[in-house]
Amino acid sequence: MVFDLTEEQRMIQEMTRNFAQKEVLPKAAELDETGRFPEELVRQMAELGLMGVAVPEGYGGAGMDNICYAIAMEEISRACASTAVILSVNNSLACDPILKFGSEEQKKKVLVPLASGRHLGCFGLTEPGAGSDAGSQKTTAVRNGDHYVVNGTKNFITNAPQADTCILFTMTDKEKKHKGITSFILDMKTDGVTVGKNEKKMGITASATASIILEDVRIPVENRLANEGDGFKVAMHTLDGGRIGIASQAIGIARASLEDALAYAKERKQFGQPIANFQAIQWMLADMATEIDAARLLTYRAAWLKDRNARHSKESSMAKLYASEAAMRASVKGIQIHGGYGYIKEYPAERHFRDAKITEIYEGTSEIQRLVIASALLKD
Amino acid sequence: MRFEASEEQAQIRDMVRSLARKEFAPKAAQIDEEGRYPEENLKRLAELGLLGMLVPASHGGSETGTVAYAIALAEVAGGCASTAVGMAVTNMVGEGIHRFGSEEQRSRFLPALASGTVTGAFALTEPSAGSDAFGISTVALRDGDAYVLNGSKVFITNGSRAGVTIVMAVTEKEPKKRISAFLVLPGMPGFSVGKPEHKMGLKGSDTVSLSFGDCRVPKRNLLGAEGEGFPIAMTILDGGRIGIASQSVGIARAALDAATSYARERRQFGEPIASFQAIQGMLADSATELDAAELLALRAAYRKDAGAPFTREASVAKVFASEAAYRACHRSVQIFGGYGYIREYPVERHLRDIKVTSIYEGTSEIQRIIIARNLLGQGRR
Numbered sequence: 209m210v211f212d213l214t215e216e217q218r219m220i221q222e223m224t225r226n227f228a229q230k231e232v233l234p235k236a237a238e239l240d241e242t243g244r245f246p247e248e249l250v251r252q253m254a255e256l257g258l259m260g261v262a263v264p265e266g267y268g269g270a271g272m273d274n275i276c277y278a279i280a281m282e283e284i285s286r287a288c289a290s291t292a293v294i295l296s297v298n299n300s301l302a303c304d305p306i307l308k309f310g311s312e313e314q315k316k317k318v319l320v321p322l323a324s325g326r327h328l329g330c331f332g333l334t335e336p337g338a339g340s341d342a343g344s345q346k347t348t349a350v351r352n353g354d355h356y357v358v359n360g361t362k363n364f365i366t367n368a369p370q371a372d373t374c375i376l377f378t379m380t381d382k383e384k385k386h387k388g389i390t391s392f393i394l395d396m397k398t399d400g401v402t403v404g405k406n407e408k409k410m411g412i413t414a415s416a417t418a419s420i421i422l423e424d425v426r427i428p429v430e431n432r433l434a435n436e437g438d439g440f441k442v443a444m445h446t447l448d449g450g451r452i453g454i455a456s457q458a459i460g461i462a463r464a465s466l467e468d469a470l471a472y473a474k475e476r477k478q479f480g481q482p483i484a485n486f487q488a489i490q491w492m493l494a495d496m497a498t499e500i501d502a503a504r505l506l507t508y509r510a511a512w513l514k515d516r517n518a519r520h521s522k523e524s525s526m527a528k529l530y531a532s533e534a535a536m537r538a539s540v541k542g543i544q545i546h547g548g549y550g551y552i553k554e555y556p557a558e559r560h561f562r563d564a565k566i567t568e569i570y571e572g573t574s575e576i577q578r579l580v581i582a583s584a585l586l587k588d
Numbered sequence: 589m590r591f592e593a594s595e596e597q598a599q600i601r602d603m604v605r606s607l608a609r610k611e612f613a614p615k616a617a618q619i620d621e622e623g624r625y626p627e628e629n630l631k632r633l634a635e636l637g638l639l640g641m642l643v644p645a646s647h648g649g650s651e652t653g654t655v656a657y658a659i660a661l662a663e664v665a666g667g668c669a670s671t672a673v674g675m676a677v678t679n680m681v682g683e684g685i686h687r688f689g690s691e692e693q694r695s696r697f698l699p700a701l702a703s704g705t706v707t708g709a710f711a712l713t714e715p716s717a718g719s720d721a722f723g724i725s726t727v728a729l730r731d732g733d734a735y736v737l738n739g740s741k742v743f744i745t746n747g748s749r750a751g752v753t754i755v756m757a758v759t760e761k762e763p764k765k766r767i768s769a770f771l772v773l774p775g776m777p778g779f780s781v782g783k784p785e786h787k788m789g790l791k792g793s794d795t796v797s798l799s800f801g802d803c804r805v806p807k808r809n810l811l812g813a814e815g816e817g818f819p820i821a822m823t824i825l826d827g828g829r830i831g832i833a834s835q836s837v838g839i840a841r842a843a844l845d846a847a848t849s850y851a852r853e854r855r856q857f858g859e860p861i862a863s864f865q866a867i868q869g870m871l872a873d874s875a876t877e878l879d880a881a882e883l884l885a886l887r888a889a890y891r892k893d894a895g896a897p898f899t900r901e902a903s904v905a906k907v908f909a910s911e912a913a914y915r916a917c918h919r920s921v922q923i924f925g926g927y928g929y930i931r932e933y934p935v936e937r938h939l940r941d942i943k944v945t946s947i948y949e950g951t952s953e954i955q956r957i958i959i960a961r962n963l964l965g966q967g968r969r
Contacts, residue, residue, distance in 0.1 A: 209597065209655050210590035211890040217589070275589055470963060490960030491953075497963055498904045502880035505887060509591045509879075526876040575869075582868030585848055585875055 211505075213275075220261075220276045224283035227256060232287035239290055239414035240559050243406075245370060246291050246414055253284070254325020258295055260303050262515075267307065267315050268324035274449070274511035278456040282504075285460025286467075289563035290414035292460060296453035297366045298322060302329020305375050305446040306393065309434040318373055318393050330371035331450075332362040332394070332420055333443050340576050342377075343386030343440060347422060349378035356380075356392070356432070358400075358425040364570075368403050368418040371396050375446070376427075377439050389439030393431045400425035411562030448521050449514060450571045451528035455507040458528075458535035458567040459500060465535075465542030465560045466496040472546055472555075483545070492541040499538065503531035522584035529577035532567035539564040591883075597656045604660045607632060608667030613842075616668040619792035620937050623784070625749070626792050629671040630678075633664070634704020639675060642683035642827075648699030649682065654827070654889035658834040662882070665838030669941040670792030672838060674707070676831040677745050681708025684754055684824040685771070688812040693771065697752050706751030710828075711741040711772075711798055712821050719954050721756075722818060726800060728757035728768060733807050735759070735770065737778070737800035743948070747796040748781045750774070754824070755798075755805075756817050767817035771809040778803030789940030827892060828949045829902040833885035833909035836945040837878055840913035843938035844874045847920035850927075867923055874916035881909035900962040907955035910945035917942045 213221065232249055239246055253259060261277040263269020270276075277299060285292035306319045321327035338344045347360025358378055365374070374394040381388030394401070404419035434442050470493060473484035483489050506527040513520035539561040543550035550557040568574045593601060612629055619626050633639055641657040643649025652660075657679060665672035682701040685693055700706035717723040726739025737757050747753065753772045760766035772779055782797035812820050848871055851862035861867050884905040891898035917939040921928035928935045946952045961967035 209593060209886050209890055211887045212894075213589065474964065484960075484964055487953075487957065490964075491956045493963055494907075494956035494959035497959055498884075498908050501887075501901075501904050502877075502884055502908055505883035506876070506880050508589055509883065512589055512591045523879075526879055529872070530876050530880060575865075578869045578872035579865065581872035581875055582862075585871055586852065586862050586868075 213279075216272060217275055217279055220272060221279045221283065223256065224258070224280045225286075227252070228283045228287035232284060232291055236288040236291075237553075237556065237559070239288060241553075243408075243413040245416055246288070246294070247370075249288075249291050250294055250325070250328070253291075253295060258284070259298050259325035260319075260323025261299055263303050263307055263319065263323035268320035268322070269303065273515045274452060275508050275515070278452055278507050278511045281453050281456035282460040282463070285457040286464050288414070289457060289461050290412045292457050293366055293412055293415045294328075296450065296457060297331060298325075298329045300450035300453040301331035301446055302373060302375055304449045305391070305433060305442050308445060309391075309438070309442050310393070313430070314393060314433070322373060327372035328367055328370050329373045329375065330365050330367040330396075331446070332365055332374045332376040334364050335361060336363045340573055342443060343389070345377055345379040345389055347376075347378045349380050349390055349392070349427070351380070351429075355426045355428045358392070358422045358427055360422050362420040362422070364407070364417055365420050366415055366417055366570075368420050369406060369416045374420065375433065377443055380436050384437060386440040387437050389443070390436045391433040391439040391442045392427050393433050394425070394427060395431075398425055398427070410565060411559070412566055444521070447571055448524045451524040451577075452507060452511050452514065454567055454571045455503065455510070455524075455527040455531035458531040458564065459503050459507060461560050461564045461567070462496065462500050462503070462531070462535040462538035465538040465557065465564075466493065466500060468556055468560070469493065469496070469542045469545040472549075489545055492545055496538040496541055499534035503527070503534045506530050522581055525572070525577040525580040528572065529574050529581070532564070533574060535564040535567055593655075593659065596652065597659055600652060600656045601659045601663060603636065604638065604663040605666075607636070608663045612664065612667030612671055616670075617931070617934065617937065619668060619670055620789075621931075623786075623791040625794050626668060626671045626674070629668060630674050630707070631704060633671070633675050634702075637702070638664075639678045639704050640682050640698065640702025641679055643686050643698050643702045647686065647694050648702040649686075650702070654830060654892045655886055658830055658885050658889040661831055661834040662838035662841070662885075665835040666842040668792065669835065669839050669938075670790050672835045673745055673790055673793045676828070676835060677710060678704075678708040680824060680828045680831060681710055681752065681754055683827060684710070684820070685752075685811065687823070688769070688820050692808065693811065697771070700751065707746050707749050709744050709746040709750035709753040710824065711744045711747070711753050711755045713741060713743050715740065715742050719951055721821065722765070722767070724756060724758060724767065726755070726757040728759050728770060728805070730759070731804075734804045735768075735807065735810070737770065737772070737803040737805055739800050741798040743785065744796055744798055745948075746794050747798055748784065748794050753798070754811060755800075756821050759814055759817075766815035767821070768814050769811040769817040769820045770805050771811055772800075772803070772805055773809075776803055776805060788943060789937065790944055825949055826899050826902045829906035829955075830885055830888045830892065832945050832949045833881065833888070833902075833905040836909040836913035836942065837882045837885060839938050839942050839945070840874070840878055840881075840916040843917040843920035843935050843942075844871070844878065846933070846935055846938075847871065847874075847923040850924055850933075861923070870919040870923060874919050877912035878916055881905070881912045884908050899967065900959055903950070903955040903958040906950065907946070907952045907959070910942070911952060914942050914946060
């Protein structure tokens with residue numbers, strides 16, 4: 209057992225922390241308020257190599273490990289959870305499946321621009337009728353010579369309006385249920401692809417969320433990712449990695465809640481002394497810090513296993529489940545410590561609460577994570 | 589970061605796991621029922637070098653480090669929680685003497701503690717000084733080449749059989765209260781042991797009160813410098829908390845394993861209850877929280893071995909592990925339903941045993957205050 213960060217991990221922590229503090233944090237309230245897509249921050253993150261942290265340099269990435277990725281996600285989320293999810297989707301849900309399942313040609317053609325940040329990716333799995341039940345895909349792909357014809361609708365797709373590339377999931381053989389799902393690399397400029405209007409959300413408002421409507425979209429066979437029928441496997445593997453990103457996002461939000469509450473508790477005086485002197489406040493701070501530590505260790509463990517190509521499905525689910533629920537609890541405590549001010553937009557505490565909520569829902573709800581974990585336990 | 593045990597740590601884990609499952613677990617119910625001290629278990633631990641894991645080889649210890657100690661303690665606790673606490677306290681006392689004792693004290697006590705011929709105890713708590721440990725009133729007055737101790741201690745684990753007890757007593761009241769640590773041995777005049785406490789759980793562990801009536805302790809038995817007892821006690825407890833966190837994880841894993849097997853076998857509504865989401869959710873929450881608890885305990889152990897500050901990390905591990913373990917044991921009883929309440933199954937014992945882990949070696953409430961002060965930049969680091 210070793211619980212120290214490597215030199216490289218420490219370096220990226222320092223680099224992303226500085227960047228997040230100086231460039232991202234000052235804009236977070238404005239981004240939340242206006243719901244503006246932070247294009248300039250995405251460009252800056254690309255310059256820092258953050259759009260493909262764990263992608264080898266040969267494919268346009270930074271060539272670091274997944275703990276570095278978790279660290280970068282936490283630091284960016286500490287400043288702005290909206291900006292962080294843009295990063296997470298590109299790294300985990302667009303780059304990673306191409307790296308793992310793509311052909312050499314697909315990697316050169318699609319992964320390089322995604323990992324280097326010239327292109328932005330999105331992930332089209334969820335549909336209006338397929339949320340937790342991801343296997344019940346209604347979008348169809350029918351082979352026709354050297355291409356497939358795709359029809360259907362994807363829902364709640366992060367980055368959809370800005371994305372150049374979508375990892376798309378379709379049903380090619382309904383009889384086989386989830387074994388009839390096939391994944392594609394879709395160029396978003398293809399004829400027949402329409403992006404719906406941006407959803408208005410409770411939190412992470414500056415990240416764009418929209419539906420994708422696919423009408424007779426022709427996708428060349430060479431853009432199929434993995435074999436026909438492998439799509440569900442691709443999706444589940446991809447989400448195992450994605451959950452490390454979301455767990456890290458949750459940790460960043462929880463840390464923001466804690467650090468803001470800590471600063472406030474030291475300054476705010478009631479009954480003639482700083483409220484940080486009261487045990488009731490100290491307890492809340494202690495619980496927040498304890499649970500953040502627990503969440504971070506679970507997350508680093510999952511990332512460490514992923515780097516070793518070891519099974520990490522259960523561990524990623526544990527990290528995501530625990531971190532997201534800890535973030536929710538931390539953000540409620542953060543508001544509570546601020547009292548009435550916590551409910552006012554002048555302070556960031558209420559934004560952290562709104563941002564934290566989504567981490568318990570997307571990339572697999574808490575309920576789905578518990579089923580993944582239990583099924584692994586019962587198999588042992 | 590490396591999330592796997594070293595070869596030596598893995599060997600220790602496998603060895604202790606097999607010992608705990610084959611030899612300790614089958615007797616745990618009987619030990620609990622009779623409230624019998626599991627002497628034979630402690631003897632086995634001594635033979636395997638598990639009572640002096642934090643003591644250097646030069647003084648008879650196995651010197652495996654705290655990570656291996658935490659791993660071993662969790663495995664022992666999974667078999668028998670009473671055995672684990674006996675093991676934890678002797679290891680802790682050995683480490684305290686190694687760290688703060690003179691060379692003479694080390695040679696006198698460490699080989700005996702590590703080989704199991706002598707059991708260790710740690711006496712800080714008093715009837716009126718629990719969480720407020722600095723409020724102890726046992727006094728030690730210097731008289732020639734000895735100190736004369738007067739007062740009493742309560743809830744002392746291993747107290748009736750200890751060959752050496754680290755006793756905290758006040759050596760100076762004014763102008764500034766100062767506490768010193770003493771090595772008290774059985775047979776010292778004026779030292780007596782009260783009757784065993786009847787406890788909710790950990791019934792095989794030995795818990796007694798100690799009394800000191802003009803008890804003369806030779807000056808050579810002063811541990812560390814005079815007046816340095818409180819920081820010594822706090823440092824010993826920092827390490828002790830890693831042990832309790834590990835004990836918690838071990839007990840709760842046993843409860844989770846029992847509940848998982850039961851859920852696979854028990855059929856209701858025509859299918860194993862493991863197929864119901866309500867049961868799956870409970871199992872998943874327990875497994876998740878116990879993994880987190882284990883990682884927190886091992887991180888604190890790692891920092892201690894590396895010589896890094898670990899006060900906050902030990903408190904984080906202790907409060908999280910003991911409370912997560914309590915929840916896991918509670919869920920396990922729930923999964924067993926009515927059978928969980930019956931002594932034929934082990935989970936009610938796990939629930940009784942686990943309760944003390946959020947109380948002793950610093951209550952959860954004290955851990956939270958330590959963590960908060962640390963966050964606020966006020967605490968020891």
